[in-house]
Amino acid sequence: MDRGPTLPGVGDEDDEDAIILHVDLDCFYAACERLREPALDGEPVVVGMGYEAGQTNGAVATASYEAREHGIESAQAITTALERLPRATEPPDASADRGASGEEPAGYYRPVDMEYYESVGAEVKAILHDCADVVREVSIDEAYLDVTEQTAWPVAEGFARHVKQRIERDVRLTASIGVAPTMHAAKVASDHDKPDGLVVVEPGDVRSFLAPLSVEELHGIGPVTARELRADGVETVGELAELEPTELADEYGQRGMELVARARGIDDRTVEPRGRPKSLSRESAFDEPEDDHQAVTTRVRMLADAVTDRATSKDALYRTIGVKVVTPPFDINTRERSLPGPVDDPDLVEEVTAELLSEFEDARVRKVGVRLSNLSFEEGDQATLDSWDEPPAESEDQKPDSNHGRSAGDQSTSETSSSTVEGQASLSEFE
DNA sequence: TCTGGGGTCCTAGGACCC
DNA sequence: TCTGGGGTCCTAGGACCC
Helix, strand or coil, X not given: CCCCXXXXXXXXXXXXXXXXXXXXXXXXXXXXXXXXXXXXXXXXXXXXXXXXXXXXXXXXXXXXXXXXXXXXXXXXXXXXXXXXXXXXXXXXXXXXXXXXXCCCCCEEEEECCHHHHHHHHHHHHHHHHHHCCEEEEEECCEEEXXXXXXCCHHHHHHHHHHXXXXXXXXXCCCEEEEEXXXXXXXXXXXXXXCCCCEEECCHHHHHHHHCCCEHHHCCCCCHHHHHHHHHCCCCEXXXXXHCCHHHHHHHHHHXXXXXXXXXXXXXXXXXXXXXXXXXXXXXXXXXXXXXXXXHHHHHHHHHHHXXXXXXXXXXXXXXXXXXXXXXXXXXXXXXXXXXXXXXXXXXXXXXXXXXXXXXXXXXXXXXXXXXXXXXXXXXXXXXXXXXXXXXXXXXXXXXXXXXXXXXXXXXXXXXXXXXXXXXXXXXXXXX
C-alpha cells in the first residue's frame, strides 16, 4: 500500500514511472553578481535585500559558500552579517592576494538587483523549456521538468548532465539537479549534494533514499513542525514513514497525512506549468518601529500605489484588499475586505487600506504591507482559451467610479459585480 | 535567529443559505 | 419553538517556501 506505483488498473496514467528533474541554480543572486563582476570569483559575496551600498540595513538574500563559511546565513540581518564578516575594501581585484596573506577575512556586499537577475534567469529558463515539454517554474532560480517523453531511466543521469552542461556553457552558472520519479523526491535530491550536484533516485529507491534523512530535509517541514516531531520522538524520515497516517492526522490534520505519504515516497502531483498569480503584495519595513500614524499611512499609500501598478500591468482585477501590520516584537496582524465584484481601482485601494489601517492608529509599527487577492484576469493577449469568442465586455475605464469606494464594501450594489461576471467565469476556466 | 520581501496553502470560526 | 445537516463565503492567523 505504501509503495504501489504499478498496480494494474489503478493509476490513471500508464504505468510508466515519470522522470522528473528539479533544477536549482546555486547561490543564484551571488552567482549573478559574479557574472558581471568576475573579480568576485572565489571571494565571499553577500547579496542583501533592502540593503544599499555602504549601509547596514536589510537582510541577507543570498550568501556565497565562501561567505557561509563565516556564519552568514540567508535571512540574517545585514548588521549581524557585518559583525561576522566585515566589508572588504573595494574594488575586489585590489585585494587579490589577501587570502594568501592571512589577513582578516572580509566580504563583498551587494544590493539585490532583481531586474538583472531576472534577465539571467530567463536565459536559463529558455534552456529548460528547450529540454522538456513541461516545465514548472517555481521561482527565479528553480524549476521542475517532466522529461518522461525526452529520456528513459537507464540514461536519465546523462540527460540531466546534459542540462547542467548547457546551463554552464551558455549562461556560465552551475545548477544542482535532482532526478526522481516524483516531484518531492526530485526536490530533495537536488538539495542533497549542492552546489553543482547531480543526484539520481531511481523509481525503486525513493523510500530508502529518504529514510536516513532528518525530518526537516523534507520539503514542507519547517522549524515548527520539525520541533514538534522531535518532541514526539520522530527524528528521521524513515521514522516518520513508519507512523500510521491517522495518528498524525489528529495532531497535524491533512498536512500530517501528506507528510507521512511524502516520507514513504508517495507523491501523486504531476508537473504543471504555473498558472496566474493568486495574490499580489508589497510590503516594507521601517528602520525602527514607527509610532507616527501619519508616516505609516504615507508608507501604506506608496505600497498601495506600487501594488495597483503591478496589478494593472498584469491585467489583474482584484476583489479583496488587505493590509498587514507588524507590531513589536514581531506580531503579524492582517485585515482585509472583499468587494462585491472585481475592480482595478487604485483610488479605492488607497481608501480601503487607509480604513483598514485606522484600527492600528495607536500602534507602533515595524512593517506594513498591502495585498490584493481574489484576482481575476481580463482576457488578455496571453490567454490561450479559444472557448471565449466574445471580446472582453468592458475595458479598464469602465471600472466603477472611485467615489463608490466607501460604500463598495457594505452595499452589494449591482453594477460592479454584474459588469465583471465574465471575468470571473473565465478565471474558472484556468483551474 | 530580535527579523526583508513576495508568494502559496491550510485551518477554524462565524454568517448565511437551503 | 426547537432543532438537523450540508454547503459556501468571508476573515484572521499560521506554517512554509524561495
